[in-house]
Amino acid sequence: MSDQEQQKTGLNQFEQKTMNKRQSSDAVNSEPHPQSFEQAVGGAKGWRQMLPFIGPAFIAAVAYIDPGNYATNIQAGSQFGYLLLWVVVISNLMAILIQMLSAKIGIATSHNLPEIIRDRWPRKVSIFYWLQGEIMIMATDLAEFIGAALGFHLVFGLPMIPSAILTAICALLILMFQIRGFRPLEMVIALMVFIVVIAFSFEILFALPEFKPFVQGFVPQFQGTESVLLAAGILGATVMPHAIYMHSGLTCRRVIGRNSEERKKIFRFELIDILIAMIIAGVINAIMLAVAGSTFYGKEVIDDLTVAFHGFSTYIAPIAGILFGVGLLSAGLSSSSVGTLAGDIMMQGFIHKRIPVLLRRVCSMLPPLILIISGANATKALVMSQVVLSFGIALAIIPLIVFTSNKKLMGKLVNHKLTTVTAWCIAAVVICLNVFLLYQTFFG
Numbered sequence: 001m002s003d004q005e006q007q008k009t010g011l012n013q014f015e016q017k018t019m020n021k022r023q024s025s026d027a028v029n030s031e032p033h034p035q036s037f038e039q040a041v042g043g044a045k046g047w048r049q050m051l052p053f054i055g056p057a058f059i060a061a062v063a064y065i066d067p068g069n070y071a072t073n074i075q076a077g078s079q080f081g082y083l084l085l086w087v088v089v090i091s092n093l094m095a096i097l098i099q100m101l102s103a104k105i106g107i108a109t110s111h112n113l114p115e116i117i118r119d120r121w122p123r124k125v126s127i128f129y130w131l132q133g134e135i136m137i138m139a140t141d142l143a144e145f146i147g148a149a150l151g152f153h154l155v156f157g158l159p160m161i162p163s164a165i166l167t168a169i170c171a172l173l174i175l176m177f178q179i180r181g182f183r184p185l186e187m188v189i190a191l192m193v194f195i196v197v198i199a200f201s202f203e204i205l206f207a208l209p210e211f212k213p214f215v216q217g218f219v220p221q222f223q224g225t226e227s228v229l230l231a232a233g234i235l236g237a238t239v240m241p242h243a244i245y246m247h248s249g250l251t252c253r254r255v256i257g258r259n260s261e262e263r264k265k266i267f268r269f270e271l272i273d274i275l276i277a278m279i280i281a282g283v284i285n286a287i288m289l290a291v292a293g294s295t296f297y298g299k300e301v302i303d304d305l306t307v308a309f310h311g312f313s314t315y316i317a318p319i320a321g322i323l324f325g326v327g328l329l330s331a332g333l334s335s336s337s338v339g340t341l342a343g344d345i346m347m348q349g350f351i352h353k354r355i356p357v358l359l360r361r362v363c364s365m366l367p368p369l370i371l372i373i374s375g376a377n378a379t380k381a382l383v384m385s386q387v388v389l390s391f392g393i394a395l396a397i398i399p400l401i402v403f404t405s406n407k408k409l410m411g412k413l414v415n416h417k418l419t420t421v422t423a424w425c426i427a428a429v430v431i432c433l434n435v436f437l438l439y440q441t442f443f444g
Contacts, residue, residue, distance in 0.1 A: 035052075035254070035255050035256065036255070036256055036258060039255075040052040040053070040254075040255040049269070050269050050272055050273075052255065052269075053254075053255065053266065053269035053270050053272075053273055054272075054273050054276075055182070055183065055186035055190070055250075055273065056103065056182075056186070056247060056250035056251050056254065056270065056273060057099065057103070057247070057270070057273040057274040057276070057277035057278065058186060058189055058190050058193060058273075058277045059185070059186060059189050059246070059247075059250060059338055059341070060099055060102070060243045060246060060247040060250070060277070060338075061099075061193070061277040061278055061280065061281040062189055062192075062193065062281075062331070062334045062335045062338045063140075063240035063242065063243035063335060063338060064092075064095055064238070064240070064243075064278070064281040064282075064285070065193070065196060065281050065284050065285065065331050065335070066140075066143060066144055066147065066240075066331055066332070066335040067143055067144060067146065067147025067148075067150070067305070067328060067331060067332050067335070068143050068147075068385065069285055069288070070147070070288065070305060070308075070327075070328055070331070071303070071305060072230075072233055072234050073088070073234075073285055073288035073289040073292060074288065074289075074292045074296075074302050074303075074305065074308045075230065075292075075301065075302060075303045076230050076231075076233075076234060076289050076292070077288070077289040077290065077291065077292025077293035077294075077295075077296065077297065078292045078293070078295075078296035078297060078299075078300065078301050078302040078308075079226070079227075079230065079297075079301045080223060080226075080227050080230065080293070080297070081213060081217070081293040081297035081298075082209065082213050082214050082216065082217030082289070082290060082293045083217055083221065083222075083223060083227060083293075084217070084227065084230060084231055084234060084289065085214070085217030085218050085286055085289060085290065086217060086218045086219060086220050086221075087231045087234045087235060088234060088282065088285045088286045088289055089218060089282065089286070090235065091234055091235050091238040091285075092238075092278060092279075092281065092282030092285070094235070094238055094239065094426045094429075094430070095238050095239060095278055095281075095282075096274060096275065096278045097419075097422065097423060097426060098239050098244060098397065098400070098423070098426065099243065099244075099247055099274050099278060100271060100274055101400050101401065101404045101415070101419075101423060102243075102244045102245075102247035102248045102251075102400060103247050103248065103250075103251045103267070103270045103271075103273075103274060104267055104270075104404060104410075104413055105248050105252075105400065105403055105404050105410070106247070106248035106249065106250070106251035106252030106253075106254075107251050107252070107257065107263055107266050107267050107270060107413065108263060108267075108404075108409070108410045108411060108413040108414075109252065109409060109410070110252050110253055110256055111248075111252050112245065112248040112249035112252045112345060112349050113244065113245050113248040113249075113349070113396075113399065113400060113403070114126075114129065114130075114133075114245055114248075114249070114345065114346050114348070114349025114350045115252075115349040116399075116403055116409075117129055117349070117350065117399055118349060118350055118351070118352065120403075121399075126350050126351065127350070127351065129350050129395065130346065130347060130350035130351050132391070132392060132395060133241075133242075133245065133343070133346040133347075133350060133392070134343065134346075134347070135388065135392075136241050136242055136388070136389060136391075136392040137242060137339055137340075137342060137343040137346070137364065138364060138367055139385045139388035139389050140240070140242050140335075140339040140342070140385070140389065141336055141339045141340070141364040141365070141367075141368065142367055142368050142371070142381060142385045143335075143381075143385040144332050144333075144335040144336035144338075144339055145164075145167060145168075145171070145332065145336050145364075145365060145368035145369075146332075146368050146371070146372065146381050147305075147328055147329075147331065147332030147335075148167045148170070148171075148328075148329055148331075148332025148333045148336060149163040149164040149166075149167045149332070149368070149372060150163070150305055150306070150328060150332070151163075151325050151326070151328040151329025151330070151331075151332055151333075152166050152167060152329060153306075154305075154306065154309045154321070154324075154325035154328070155322060155325035155326055155329060160372050161372060161373055163372075164368070164369050164372040164373070165369075167332070167333070167336075168365050168369065170333055171333065171336055171337065171340075171361060171365065172358075172361060174188060174333065174334075174337045175337065175340065175357060175358065175361050178337065178340070178341060178357065179357060179358075182250065182254075185337070185341070188334075188337075189334050189337070189338065192330045192331070192333060192334035193277075193280065193281075193330075193334065195326065195327070195330040196284055196327045196330050196331050197280065197283075197284060199323040199324070199326050199327035199330070200284055200287045200288060200291065200323070200327055201287070202319075202323050203287065203291045203312075203320060203323050203324065203327075204287050204290060204291055204294075206316045206317060206319070206320045206323075207291045207294040207295045207312075207316055207320065208294065209290045209291075209293065209294040210294075214290060217290075217293075229440065232433045232436055232437060233437060235429065235430065235433050238430065239393055239396075239397065239430050240389065241389065241392035241393055241395065241396035241397075242338075242339060242342035242343070242346070242392075243338075243342070244396040244397065244400055245342060245345060245346050245349070245396060246338065246341060246342035246345055246346075249342075249345035249349065250345075251270055260411050260412040260413075263411070263412070263413060264412060264413065267413060291312075292308070295311065295312060295315050295316060295320075296308075296311055296315070299315070305328065308324065309321045309324055309325055312324050339364065340357065340360055340361050340364060343360055343364065344357055344360060368381075387437075387438060387441050390434040390435075390437060390438055391434075391438075393430055393431060393434050394427070394431045394434075397426075397427045397430065397431070398427065401415075401420065401423045401424060401427060404420075404423075405420045
């Protein structure tokens with residue numbers, strides 16, 4: 001059937017099946033009612049056509065500025081100055097490609113990645129993916145929740161237990177926006193990202209880096225084995241498995257393309273969304289590292305976020321420490337909310353079931369609450385959560401590349417050969433680095 005024939009008959013059979021499935025299973029599906037391309041764009045012209053497609057990438061990008069990134073960037077800057085800025089750039093480019101593939105598979109198939117795995121692979125595999133996915137979400141929420149609680153602790157001087165309770169209350173309030181739909185949640189997440197941008201924009205003004213060493217930081221180089229290990233840590237922690245599953249879920253039924261041309265237009269708009277959101281995330285990470293390099297390099301190596309907070313207050317000004325804490329708080333709360341959304345999408349996709357989002361949110365908050373009440377070290381807990389997440393990297397990336405390279409599944413949005421080769425190279429690098437980091441963590 002030609003594209004013109006598809007245009008005349010409306011949604012093709014694959015998409016009609018998706019629409020029928022959506023209408024008959026509202027009880028187990030968290031996605032919004034789909035719109036056609038015409039409904040989404042309406043009579044808008046020029047750049048206004050892009051507005052309905054802005055949002056999903058900002059939710060996914062939050063995974064790249066979470067408290068785990070804070071810890072890695074601060075340590076890299078304090079220990080090696082601006083030396084590893086180029087690693088941040090490369091890791092951001094890798095993340096852009098991975099998130100592009102995730103968004104594309106949702107647009108091309110009108111299904112999210114977990115649904116495709118459930119439909120095309122054996123049921124036992126799907127159940128295994130769901131179980132490991134729930135473990136990934138718990139590890140993710142552990143890092144984000146502790147980061148937000150640490151933010152309250154640092155900014156307001158509250159003990160960690162009241163900070164944790166306050167974090168739980170804020171997380172439930174943000175959940176109210178999620179229950180009302182994706183667009184309100186996207187607006188809240190975008191606001192929180194904006195807060196992080198503002199906080200670190202002022203930080204870099206207070207700790208203005210030297211121009212020449214800063215520029216040299218974008219030239220690939222190392223200084224001994226320690227810098228190689230830390231670069232591996234930055235690259236290895238780049239791709240978050242839950243962000244891969246989630247992004248496909250945010251684009252799969254947001255706007256339905258009735259033919260290949262409409263789907264290509266939708267993807268072009270989503271690609272702009274991805275570039276804007278991921279570039280912002282990359283700039284935030286680069287600023288974090290640069291501020292740490294300007295403030296701490298040659299004075300002390302910082303591997304604890306609490307020490308970093310007090311260091312900014314001491315070496316720059318009290319307001320610099322407050323800004324750091326506000327950024328950490330905003331990043332922790334936003335990324336924690338994103339983890340809950342990802343868990344909902346993954347469970348619905350892998351086993352076609354859901355639990356109430358409020359119950360999921362409460363269950364995901366219990367482990368970090370227990371850990372904080374027990375008095376465990378928050379930064380060490382963040383590190384261990386990243387170790388757990390390392391196990392889920394390959395399980396997310398491999399099916400993503402396999403399916404986006406399948407012409408029968410993807411149609412005209414199938415990966416170009418160069419894209420596929422590049423994606424496999426990135427997957428190999430990320431997986432090897434994570435295996436290396438796991439070895440170093442336990443045996444190094």
